[in-house]
Amino acid sequence: MAERTPSPAGVARLPVDGAPAQRRTGPFRTARDRRRYRLVVAALAVVGLASTAGILLWGNEAEPGSRAFWLIAQMRVGSLAVIALVALCHAFATVSFHTATGNRIITPSIMGFEALYIAVQTTVVFLLGAAGVSAATGVGPFLGQALLMVAAATALYSWLLSRPYGNVHLMLLVGVVLGGGLGALSGFLQRLLDPNAFDVLSARLFGNISNARTEYVLVAAPIVLAACLALWLRGRRMDVIALGRDVAVNAGLGHRRELMVTLLLVSVLMAVTTALVGPMTFLGFLVATLAYSLVETSSHRRLLPVAALAGYAVLALAYFVLRHVFYAGGAVTVVIELVGGIVFLVVVMRKGRL
Amino acid sequence: MIELRGVTKRHSDEVCIGPVDLTIPAGGITALVGPNGAGKSTVLTMVGRLQDADEGRIEVAGRDVTRTPSREIAKTLSILRQENHFITRLTVRQLVAFGRYPHTRGRLTLEDERYVSEAIDFLNLGPYETRYLDQLSGGQRQRAYVAMVLAQDTEYVLLDEPLNNLDMQHSVQMMRQLRRAADELGRTVVIVMHDINFAAHYADHIVAMGDGRVVETGSPAHIMRPDVLERIFKTPVDVVDGPQGPLAVYY
Amino acid sequence: MTDLRPRAAAARTPLAEPGPGDRVCWVPPAVLRPQRTRWQRTWPLLVGLAITVGLVVLSLNVGAFDLGAEGGAEMFWITRVPRTVALVLAGAALALCGLIMQLMTQNRFVEPSTTGTTEWAGLGLLTTMVLVPGAGIVVRMVGAVLFAFVGTTVFFLFLRRVRLSSSLIVPIVGIMLGAVVGAASTLLALQTDMLQQLGAWFAGSFTSVVRGRYELLFLVLAVTVAVFLIADRFTVAGLGKDIATNVGLDYQAVVFTGVAMVSVATGVITVVIGALPFLGLVVPNLVSMVRGDDLRTNLPWVVMAGVWTVIVCDVLGRTLIAPFEIPISLILALVGAAVFLTLLLRQARHG
Numbered sequence: 001m002a003e004r005t006p007s008p009a010g011v012a013r014l015p016v017d018g019a020p021a022q023r024r025t026g027p028f029r030t031a032r033d034r035r036r037y038r039l040v041v042a043a044l045a046v047v048g049l050a051s052t053a054g055i056l057l058w059g060n061e062a063e064p065g066s067r068a069f070w071l072i073a074q075m076r077v078g079s080l081a082v083i084a085l086v087a088l089c090h091a092f093a094t095v096s097f098h099t100a101t102g103n104r105i106i107t108p109s110i111m112g113f114e115a116l117y118i119a120v121q122t123t124v125v126f127l128l129g130a131a132g133v134s135a136a137t138g139v140g141p142f143l144g145q146a147l148l149m150v151a152a153a154t155a156l157y158s159w160l161l162s163r164p165y166g167n168v169h170l171m172l173l174v175g176v177v178l179g180g181g182l183g184a185l186s187g188f189l190q191r192l193l194d195p196n197a198f199d200v201l202s203a204r205l206f207g208n209i210s211n212a213r214t215e216y217v218l219v220a221a222p223i224v225l226a227a228c229l230a231l232w233l234r235g236r237r238m239d240v241i242a243l244g245r246d247v248a249v250n251a252g253l254g255h256r257r258e259l260m261v262t263l264l265l266v267s268v269l270m271a272v273t274t275a276l277v278g279p280m281t282f283l284g285f286l287v288a289t290l291a292y293s294l295v296e297t298s299s300h301r302r303l304l305p306v307a308a309l310a311g312y313a314v315l316a317l318a319y320f321v322l323r324h325v326f327y328a329g330g331a332v333t334v335v336i337e338l339v340g341g342i343v344f345l346v347v348v349m350r351k352g353r354l
Numbered sequence: 355m356i357e358l359r360g361v362t363k364r365h366s367d368e369v370c371i372g373p374v375d376l377t378i379p380a381g382g383i384t385a386l387v388g389p390n391g392a393g394k395s396t397v398l399t400m401v402g403r404l405q406d407a408d409e410g411r412i413e414v415a416g417r418d419v420t421r422t423p424s425r426e427i428a429k430t431l432s433i434l435r436q437e438n439h440f441i442t443r444l445t446v447r448q449l450v451a452f453g454r455y456p457h458t459r460g461r462l463t464l465e466d467e468r469y470v471s472e473a474i475d476f477l478n479l480g481p482y483e484t485r486y487l488d489q490l491s492g493g494q495r496q497r498a499y500v501a502m503v504l505a506q507d508t509e510y511v512l513l514d515e516p517l518n519n520l521d522m523q524h525s526v527q528m529m530r531q532l533r534r535a536a537d538e539l540g541r542t543v544v545i546v547m548h549d550i551n552f553a554a555h556y557a558d559h560i561v562a563m564g565d566g567r568v569v570e571t572g573s574p575a576h577i578m579r580p581d582v583l584e585r586i587f588k589t590p591v592d593v594v595d596g597p598q599g600p601l602a603v604y605y
Numbered sequence: 606m607t608d609l610r611p612r613a614a615a616a617r618t619p620l621a622e623p624g625p626g627d628r629v630c631w632v633p634p635a636v637l638r639p640q641r642t643r644w645q646r647t648w649p650l651l652v653g654l655a656i657t658v659g660l661v662v663l664s665l666n667v668g669a670f671d672l673g674a675e676g677g678a679e680m681f682w683i684t685r686v687p688r689t690v691a692l693v694l695a696g697a698a699l700a701l702c703g704l705i706m707q708l709m710t711q712n713r714f715v716e717p718s719t720t721g722t723t724e725w726a727g728l729g730l731l732t733t734m735v736l737v738p739g740a741g742i743v744v745r746m747v748g749a750v751l752f753a754f755v756g757t758t759v760f761f762l763f764l765r766r767v768r769l770s771s772s773l774i775v776p777i778v779g780i781m782l783g784a785v786v787g788a789a790s791t792l793l794a795l796q797t798d799m800l801q802q803l804g805a806w807f808a809g810s811f812t813s814v815v816r817g818r819y820e821l822l823f824l825v826l827a828v829t830v831a832v833f834l835i836a837d838r839f840t841v842a843g844l845g846k847d848i849a850t851n852v853g854l855d856y857q858a859v860v861f862t863g864v865a866m867v868s869v870a871t872g873v874i875t876v877v878i879g880a881l882p883f884l885g886l887v888v889p890n891l892v893s894m895v896r897g898d899d900l901r902t903n904l905p906w907v908v909m910a911g912v913w914t915v916i917v918c919d920v921l922g923r924t925l926i927a928p929f930e931i932p933i934s935l936i937l938a939l940v941g942a943a944v945f946l947t948l949l950l951r952q953a954r955h956g
Contacts, residue, residue, distance in 0.1 A: 023467065099441070102441055105778070172773070173714070173949060176777060181938055181939055187804060188931065191804065250503070251453075252429075252455070298444055348767075
């Protein structure tokens with residue numbers, strides 16, 4: 001809180017007790033914060049590794065080391081890869097989105113991505129029927145859908161941000177409203193579906209990790225890794241962007257351009273994860289909030305990996321507990337959504353400014 | 355030298371700034387004064403390329419601010435606006451270090467650390483450099499922002515109402531420190547401010563604006579005359595001789 | 606009289622020139638409107654009324670059933686009349702709900718579907734269905750209204766606690782709140798196998814409005830009348846607690862009344878018809894775009910425009926792909942989204 005006012009100008013500065021001999025600027029305020037960061041990373045890694053081991057080994061009846069054992073484990077590796085990709089996508093996308101928009105309570109998925117995804121899926125089922133759905137699976141349609149979503153996002157962002165009076169809030173609200181319109185379209189089509197087709201559709205829509213098609217992983221992984229690496233490399237720029245437009249321009253950054261690039265990378269990640277396991281609104285929000293409150297640093301290069309690790313730990317743990325202990329694998333995403341939603345409510349109701 | 359030639363900015367059908375023709379000399383402190391809505395902050399932010407002008411040319415040290423790469427401008431000119439709210443939690447030193455970004459792209463050398471330390475010490479913030487900004491008083495926080503633009507080590511420093519929300523003591527401190535920045539560090543400081551007496555005392559040049567145009571420019575002695583002040587502020591103003599120079603009196 | 610005309614014209618353009626800080630405030634009516642003769646004030650209303658009657662007659666005559674056939678008169682009373690009455694009631698009430706919420710928050714982009722109120726009502730409806738299987742329509746309605754009240758209160762608490770940098774944040778947070786509640790509804794529906802029914806409820810439609818199933822809607826008539834009586838107080842409350850208290854208004858009571866009225870209207874309409882998105886946003890904004898921000902004289906126009914919008918959308922839904930129907934919520938959502946976007950970009954350009 002407010003300290004006593006310092007000595008008035010003119011009086012020589014008092015020597016500071018305990019000031020480090022060499023004054024340096026670091027990502028952490030104190031050595032304690034640095035230790036805490038390492039501890040958090042270690043703890044999240046332990047949870048992640050333990051859940052990974054649990055998912056691979058729990059209930060694996062075959063004798064450890066035998067061929068059957070490895071076969072079962074291999075099948076489960078697919079799910080783990082999906083979990084890792086989804087965690088990476090949501091964590092990197094959400095933290096970067098928060099920084100780009102200067103607002104830590106919104107999630108990129110509200111920008112109409114889900115709505116677009118649901119609209120495309122619904123239209124496919126509507127046009128092809130339950131039987132024709134199989135035609136819309138495979139690597140080609142997967143890439144096509146991801147590409148379509150990125151193209152839509154690019155068009156929206158560049159249109160809105162390039163207007164002379166364009167601003168981030170306007171862009172957000174337009175995205176949300178467009179999403180609402182698309183949602184209405186999907187809702188209407190869904191009413192016309194026969195119950196069989198509707199069942200097929202809802203199985204496809206409700207993000208499911210055990211349901212994700214592992215053949216997509218090999219296509220998705222390089223895209224996700226490249227986008228995440230690009231975001232991480234831009235970490236220092238994002239540190240400046242987080243201080244708002246005025247400071248960023250003063251520091252010589254092309255603010256609009258930086259925003260566009262960040263949002264495009266975000267849209268790539270959101271498109272891939274939505275196409276992989278379906279929409280998840282609050283996972284990213286949950287893990288980003290977790291990262292902000294666990295570690296005391298404003299450095300994106302340190303924050304992003306923590307968020308991703310938190311995402312992996314949360315998802316893997318939830319998956320392990322729900323699927324292998326309670327045999328309710330399908331509920332993983334729904335449960336995480338609910339927890340994330342409650343955290344959102346709590347954060348929103350905290351006093352502050354947006 | 356900062357030069358504006360035929361600069362206009364249209365906010366809406368009624369509110370229009372310019373055309374502004376203005377030359378701000380290098381060195382010393384220049385105060386932009388005038389009534390609310392006169393266009394002072396708009397002119398300042400256009401010079402600092404935070405806003406684009408609709409027409410006209412703005413040159414800082416001979417370079418067009420809209421054509422020259424922003425990163426190059428950031429090494430000659432820094433600008434600070436009044437409202438600063440961050441989503442991230444920063445210490446004073448972390449904030450001031452961002453002033454070095456145009457030179458380092460975020461990778462601080464020992465020399466940069468020296469600039470940062472100097473800027474912090476210059477504003478008497480040494481004891482607070484590991485504090486978070488939200489743990490400081492308003493006056494201290496304002497000084498931290500100013501330290502950031504000083505660490506940027508630019509010839510020109512533009513400040514938009516740096517005395518806003520500061521009490522009398524801190525306003526005086528801030529102006530003295532800016533005076534020192536001009537005298538000891540040789541910076542050209544351009545400040546938007548309200549208080550004509552403050553401006554007259556600390557500034558070397560005063561630019562008075564009204565209704566989006568430059569009404570009067572000159573030395574404090576030239577501006578501090580009843581007829582000139584009345585024209586600028588559109589209200590009767592007396593000028594009396596104070597112990598430290600002329601004082602504008604208005605009731 | 607003639608010399609007053611230019612002032613009247615000038616008074617009609619506030620939307621085009623929002624003040625600083627995005628928050629467009631309603632100017633007190635007395636300042637704006639020059640006195641006009643009784644007839645000058647009355648005849649446009651009569652025209653409006655005539656349009657309303659015309660649309661009602663149109664709605665009564667559109668449908669799959671041939672009224673001239675045997676039993677036509679009976680069908681007329683069983684389906685056509687209830688449907689048309691429901692359209693009039695729902696249109697009027699929701700348009701006014703939007704207006705109240707906009708007055709109280711001083712934000713043009715607020716209405717039941719951008720504050721989560723609609724989703725809360727849906728969750729309430731679903732919860733009641735799960736907890737009390739075979740619950741009658743009254744019980745369901747009570748559940749929906751209670752949840753809508755909780756949700757709207759949550760939203761107002763949020764507005765009170767958080768300092769906002771832009772008025773555009775308000776609907777964004779409201780819609781996200783709605784998404785949270787929607788996720789909860791989805792989870793509940795998924796666990797109880799009611800997902801498709803959930804979709805059907807949310808896609809508001811007047812198809813199922815027949816005699817014996819819509820009478821509860823007359824409750825919203827009470828809300829409509831109440832708004833006419835105390836609308837000015839919402840304007841004052843919208844200026845903030847301090848100003849409201851200063852002029853002797855019990856701020857808490859006014860906000861409570863407003864939230865309760867919105868909740869009753871939204872809850873009842875959600876149970877009987879379903880979601881009617883953006884209606885409360887589009888209608889008041891369009892009215893003040895045409896007529897200026899004069900609350901008193903705008904009220905009847907907001908009601909009539911709400912009725913027109915709903916009837917036109919419903920008739921379109923009934924005729925476009927006859928004999929099938931397009932749910933009115935789809936048409937409203939598409940039209941509403943388009944108008945919403947236009948308003949947004951318009952405000953951005955002028956603000």
